[in-house]
Amino acid sequence: MTTPVLSRIRRMASLPVVRPVLEGAHRAFLALRRLWRAPDARADEIARFNRLAATWWDPLGPMRPLHVVNALRLELLLDLFAQYLRGSAQSSAPLRVADIGCGAGLVCEPLAERGARVVGIDAAGKNIAAARLHAARAGLSIDYRAGEPCTALAPEERFDAILLLEVLEHVEDVAALVAQAARHLAPGGLLVASTINRTPQSFLAAIVGAEYVFRVLPVGTHRFGQLVRPAELRAAAESCGLEWLEQRGMRYLPVVHRAWWTRDASVNYLAVFRRPGASC
Numbered sequence: 001m002t003t004p005v006l007s008r009i010r011r012m013a014s015l016p017v018v019r020p021v022l023e024g025a026h027r028a029f030l031a032l033r034r035l036w037r038a039p040d041a042r043a044d045e046i047a048r049f050n051r052l053a054a055t056w057w058d059p060l061g062p063m064r065p066l067h068v069v070n071a072l073r074l075e076l077l078l079d080l081f082a083q084y085l086r087g088s089a090q091s092s093a094p095l096r097v098a099d100i101g102c103g104a105g106l107v108c109e110p111l112a113e114r115g116a117r118v119v120g121i122d123a124a125g126k127n128i129a130a131a132r133l134h135a136a137r138a139g140l141s142i143d144y145r146a147g148e149p150c151t152a153l154a155p156e157e158r159f160d161a162i163l164l165l166e167v168l169e170h171v172e173d174v175a176a177l178v179a180q181a182a183r184h185l186a187p188g189g190l191l192v193a194s195t196i197n198r199t200p201q202s203f204l205a206a207i208v209g210a211e212y213v214f215r216v217l218p219v220g221t222h223r224f225g226q227l228v229r230p231a232e233l234r235a236a237a238e239s240c241g242l243e244w245l246e247q248r249g250m251r252y253l254p255v256v257h258r259a260w261w262t263r264d265a266s267v268n269y270l271a272v273f274r275r276p277g278a279s280c
């Protein structure tokens, strides 16, 4: 019964008019699947970031959006540190900061310049090599380590602030990376995470607009299925015993390359959490 049906389908599929349609549909399916999630998200992401390592510090290169948002987020980080880590600010000890997924050090360097003791961790070894080179040329002492927090940090290491900036949307298991980071937060310490929400607006702005229309990011930088809703991030942090402090949205205008904070977290956003306990 099924055999004649199958052979009829096969005959139809091989017809000169049907075949290109089926091939097109298959290609569209694969493209849609890639938009949703990389086949092997972790290896794929790290390989892509390794390829970009040499261009990281070019302000007009593929990392241009990170250069554009850098001043904005640095100012906010310093405000957050002053607001929530008053104990550290008053003490003479330098602030201990871990920047997880640090790339080639766009945030590590200005923090180190301001006196923080910075550990920069990145799973892409070539980023770490580029970061070390750049810091050496700038005369900055930053402890760069290749790997993920679970391998790059010793179990007893603790930080006043841990940063997960534009990283969570590139990992397979957001909760696992948040947990790895939270483990190293000192009592009273801050976890600051910025990422991209998973909404229709972010699909249009951060994927279609940024990658395909305005070309401010290489195609394939973000996969919709890997974007992170604020409630998911909050649940992951709270399940590690962290308390939610605040959140803000960020807007990026690709044509003029301008960024600003907003209350609307439907595309980019940043959330702040704290490990309860005495201030660091």
Ligand SMILES: C[S@@+](CC[C@H](N)C(=O)[O-])C[C@H]1O[C@@H](n2cnc3c(N)ncnc32)[C@H](O)[C@@H]1O
Binding pocket: 045, 046, 049, 050, 066, 100, 101, 102, 103, 104, 106, 107, 121, 122, 123, 124, 127, 147, 148, 149, 164, 165, 166, 167, 170, 171, 177
């Ligand atoms: C978009 S870049 C952000 C770089 C930097 N945080 C910034 O905002 O300027 C994401 C970085 O996270 C790194 N990364 C991805 N997954 C990681 C993981 N599980 N552990 C450490 N680094 C990771 C990538 O190699 C890449 O350098």
